[in-house]
Amino acid sequence: xxxxxxxxxxxxxxxxxxxxxxxxxxxxxxxxxxxxxxxxxxxxxxxxxxxxxxxxxxxxxxxxxxxxxxxxxxxxxxxxxxxxxxxxxxxxxxxxxxxxxxxxxxxxxxxxxxxxxxxxxxxxxxxxxxxxxxxxxxxxxxxxxxxxxxxxxxxxxxxxxxxxxxxxxxxxxxxxxxxxxxxxxxxxxxxxxxxxxxxxxxxxxxxxxxxxxxxxxxxxxxxxxxxxxxxxxxxxxxxxxxxxxxxxxxxxxxxxxxxxxxxxxxxxxxxxxxxxxxxxxxxxxxxxxxxxx
Amino acid sequence: xxxxxxxxxxxxxxxxxxxxxxxxxxxxxxxxxxxxxxxxxxxxxxxxxxxxxxxxxxxxxxxxxxxxxxxxxxxxxxxxxxxxxxxxxxxxxxxxxxxxxxxxxxxxxxxxxxxxxxxxxxxxxxxxxxxxxxxxxxxxxxxxxxxxxxxxxxxxxxxxxxxxxxxxxxxxxxxxxxxxxxxxxxxxxxxxxxxxxxxxxxxxxxxxxxxxxxxxxxxxxxxxxxxxxxxxxxxxxxxxxxxxxxxxxxxxxxxxxxxxxxxxxxxxxxxxxxxxxxxxxxxxxxxxxxxxxxxxxxxxxxxxxxxxxxxxxxxxxx
Numbered sequence: 038x039x040x041x042x043x044x045x046x047x048x049x050x051x052x053x054x055x056x057x058x059x060x061x062x063x064x065x066x067x068x069x070x071x072x073x074x075x076x077x078x079x080x081x082x083x084x085x086x087x088x089x090x091x092x093x094x095x096x097x098x099x100x101x102x103x104x105x106x107x108x109x110x111x112x113x114x115x116x117x118x119x120x121x122x123x124x125x126x127x128x129x130x131x132x133x134x135x136x137x138x139x140x141x142x143x144x145x146x147x148x149x150x151x152x153x154x155x156x157x158x159x160x161x162x163x164x165x166x167x168x169x170x171x172x173x174x175x176x177x178x179x180x181x182x183x184x185x186x187x188x189x190x191x192x193x194x195x196x197x198x199x200x201x202x203x204x205x206x207x208x209x210x211x212x213x214x215x216x217x218x219x220x221x222x223x224x225x226x227x228x229x230x231x232x233x234x235x236x237x238x239x240x241x242x243x244x245x246x247x248x249x250x251x252x253x254x255x256x257x258x259x260x261x262x263x264x265x266x267x268x269x270x271x272x273x274x275x276x277x278x279x280x281x282x283x284x285x286x287x288x289x290x291x292x293x294x295x296x297x298x299x300x301x302x303x304x305x306x307x308x309x310x311x312x313x314x315x316x317x318x319x320x321x322x323x324x325x326x327x328x329x330x
Numbered sequence: 331x332x333x334x335x336x337x338x339x340x341x342x343x344x345x346x347x348x349x350x351x352x353x354x355x356x357x358x359x360x361x362x363x364x365x366x367x368x369x370x371x372x373x374x375x376x377x378x379x380x381x382x383x384x385x386x387x388x389x390x391x392x393x394x395x396x397x398x399x400x401x402x403x404x405x406x407x408x409x410x411x412x413x414x415x416x417x418x419x420x421x422x423x424x425x426x427x428x429x430x431x432x433x434x435x436x437x438x439x440x441x442x443x444x445x446x447x448x449x450x451x452x453x454x455x456x457x458x459x460x461x462x463x464x465x466x467x468x469x470x471x472x473x474x475x476x477x478x479x480x481x482x483x484x485x486x487x488x489x490x491x492x493x494x495x496x497x498x499x500x501x502x503x504x505x506x507x508x509x510x511x512x513x514x515x516x517x518x519x520x521x522x523x524x525x526x527x528x529x530x531x532x533x534x535x536x537x538x539x540x541x542x543x544x545x546x547x548x549x550x551x552x553x554x555x556x557x558x559x560x561x562x563x564x565x566x567x568x569x570x571x572x573x574x575x576x577x578x579x580x581x582x583x584x585x586x587x588x589x590x591x592x593x594x595x596x597x598x599x600x601x602x603x604x605x606x607x608x609x610x611x612x613x614x615x616x617x618x619x620x621x622x623x624x625x626x627x628x629x630x631x632x633x634x635x636x637x638x639x640x641x642x643x644x645x646x647x648x
Contacts, residue, residue, distance in 0.1 A: 072446055123618045129445065130392065130574055131621045137567055138613035145606035262453070262563070269450055304461040307454035314451050315439055 042173045044295045045288065050179045050248065052287025053186035057241035058264035059271070059279035060193065061234030067210040067274035068230045069125065074136040075116055077261015078143035079235045083109045083242025084158075084252040085151060091159050098161040102185070102243045106236040113235025114228050122224075140261075148254040155253040158246040182244050189240060190280060193233070197276065202229050210274065259303070266310045272320025281321065349488050356484055366484070368596050370552050373487040374545045375588035377494045379572040380581060381541035384498050386570065387578035388507070389534040390514030391441060392449040395456030396569045399429040399539040401561035402459060403546025405469050408478045408556060418481035422490070422547045429543025430536045432459070437535035441528065444517075456566055463558040474557030475550075482552035490548060494541045499581045499629075501537065510534045514579070575616055577623030582630045587623070 058080055065073045086105035090096045096104070116139055124135045165177045197203035205226045208216040217223050245260075246252050267286045271278025286306055293302045313321060352369075355361045361369070382396045403425035410421040440451045464472050501507045509530045512520040521527050550556045568591075576587025594612065598605040 066446075070446075072449075120614065124621070127617070127621045130386070130570075130578070131617045133449075134567075134571055134574055135614060135617045137571075138610040138617065141606055141610035141613070145604075145610065149603055149607060262457075265450065266454070269447065273446075298465075300465050301461065304458045307457050311440070311451050311454050314443055314447055318443055318447060 039172050040295065042171075044291050046173065046175055046179055048288035048291035049284060050182045050287070051291055052284035053182050054241050054245055054248075054260065054283075055264050055267045055287050056280045056283025057186055057189065057237045057244075058260060059267040059283045060190075060276065061238045062265050063268040063271070063273055063276060063279040064206070064230050064234045066268065067276075068206060068227055069121070070129070071121065071132050072136060072265065073121075073234075074133070074261065075120075075139040075143055076234070076238055077257035077259075077264065078140050078147075079109050079112060079116070079257075080238040080242040080245075080260065081252070081254060081257035082112060082143065082147065083239030084246040084256065085147065085156075085242075085254075086239070087243035087246050088156055088158055088252055091161050098181075098247070101161070102240060105243050106239045109239025109242070110232040110236040113231040113238075116235075117228060117231040140257075144254055144257065151254060153254060155251050158250045158252060160250075162247055178248055182248060185240065185244060189237060193237070193276070196233065202226070206230055263303075263306060266306055269320055270310055270313055272323030275320070275322050278320055278322040345492055349485075352488070353484055368592060369484070370482060370487055370548070371596070372589050372592040373491045374549050374552075375569070375572060375592050376491050376585050377541050377545040377548070378569045379576065379584040379588045380494055380498050381538040381545070382569050383573045383576070383578065383581065383584045384502070384510070384534050385538040387573055387580070387584075388502055388514050389510040389531055390517070391531055391535065392445060393452045393535070393538075394449045394563070394566050394570065395436070395452035395454075395459075396538070396542055397561040397563070397565035398452075398456030398459040399433055399542035400546035400549065400565070401456075401463060401558065402432050403429040403543030404550035404556050404561070405463060405475065405546075406543070407547030408475045408550045409469065411481065411551060412475070412478045418479075418486065418547075418551060421481075421551065422486075422544055425543040425547040426540045427543070429546065430540035433536045433539025433542075434532065437532040437539075441531045441535060453563060453566070456561075457563060460558045460561055463561075470557075472558070474555055476555055478550050478554050478556065480551060480554055482548045487548060490544055494544065495581060495585065498537070498541070502581075506530060506533060511579075571613060575620075575623055577625035577627060579627040580623070580625040580629050582628070583623055583625030586625065590624075 058076065061076050061079075062073060065071060065076070083105045086108045087101050090101040090104055091098070120135055120139045121132070124132045127135075162178050162181055167175045167177065167180075169175060197206060205216070205221045206229065208219065208221050209223055209226045213223055216226075242252075245256075263286060264283065267282035268279045269282070270285060271280070271282030273279075286309075289309060290302045290306055293299070293305045297305070317323065352361070356366065378396060378400060382393065385391050385393050385396075406425040406428040407418075407421035410416045410424050411418060436452070436455045440448060440455070443451055463469060469475050502511065509520070509525045510533070512523070512525060513527050513530055517527055546561075572587045572591050573584055575591060576583030576585070595609070598608055601608065
């Protein structure tokens, strides 16, 4: 029981990271139907920006977090304007390969500038452990990660449901042309979507850097795919789905590592994805859309 | 139409002639071992691309797990030739059949999914295959499978490429192939026409997996050494890129695309630090400027070899 609770805490922390990245995936997919493979690399850039700000400019945790979110938001807009806009009306597969090429460009471009070695993230948060009842230990970093994730999700929900930008996003994802006829600027809305999604990925990058203390240029690859799995699990395009999918995936992975074999944790993540897709092809929260001719 | 017509005989003669010429050049050391290595890579990529083209280009099923089948084939051939000491032919057949079986088992449940969901499910299966190989100690696990006999040479490679190109280009002209093409164009319409869509999708998937298995066998028995990480998600992406670059639904495109991309990649080896950056820019430019690929859906036809080549056949595009 003790171990179970302990693993649950770890799982929720890992799940928060997946959920933050998955939110960006699901928002972009919802609005332009594109699997944004470069999203995992924006998360990596967020980690590097956080690293540079804390190491070279000796910033505190909160300003570094906010600044890297800003940098990632700008990067997201640039990526959308430069790379995805030209292929917006091409075939799905061309758009997908474009996304992969952007991902490779960010990964290896970063590697060219910062070199391939793993960097150690400075300790910007106090390393304090809190003992809970019956021996479960919560590190203050776990609390930070979980609290920041929940805060960002609340802010995101507020933006999407209570502001004009959010209304525009929902309109564009429902029907782009109709939204345009109603006077919504589609280009601007897509840029906002990329900015918000990328800033969440940037936040996840800094949090991972703080939590695991090490970053490298290819760190975005696997979490990127995993977060996409999380988004699909919850039902892609549905924002609460991405959160549930992220937490579910994080907790499952930690449990498999703890009670089974850590070597199989990735395989289990994919196996769960396939099983969920076969039973509910539109994800856990997805509605079943009938195809019409 | 007779099988032994002028077109087929001349085509056959051309195939044999090309084989003999390259073999003579290899014997005369004009083609050195570095060139041979690249020829082998091109050949393997052609087989992979042609197989995936059947699945993605013709049948329209978005697969991101093709490297998984190659992985299965490579490991089966490695076990059959290195551990069981069987000849290469047995290895090739076993890996083709083994990969096809895996393709069948994966295809039946997943091909009910559509579009991006199918893509992510096949990606998942590809990764599961890779992770299983990482954890099976019998085949070396993460450190890889060593000491595989090197059987792949120009003869094996060339005839396997010829067989896969011929089989697939004839398949797409058959009744079943036309059914697959119609599924690729419009699944609902072809279902309404009475085509058993599930059957033909699984059929195309299984054939594609079969040839990926053969490509894996050729790969394993050329490089002596295989490790699961060579068959990761990036390899699947590479194959998909080849198919799209060549033109979805064009066999000639896949052949040309595989050759060109392999040459580009070999050329970029000289700039190890910037290799992937340049590659990504090349990829991006292809997608923006040539979204339909090099060949579109056109195929080079050999009709001019027919006596008095018919004009109506030449201009025919699908």
